[in-house]
Amino acid sequence: MDPNELNRLKEKERKLLRWELLSVYSGVKFILIIFLISICGILIYHIFKVV
DSSP states (O other), X not given: XXXXXXXXXXXXXXXXXXXXXXXXXXXXXXXXXXXXXXXXXHHHHHHHHHO
């Protein structure tokens, strides 16, 4: 294995890691958005139930 090939493999790993972090971040963001929407829905429901 020559050094060039090793560097290429490291680059690939780094890119994969970046993609994994991005996908994890977007997944967390998605869950947070759903959480916020559900909280807003519950609040609106309670407000209309009281009225």
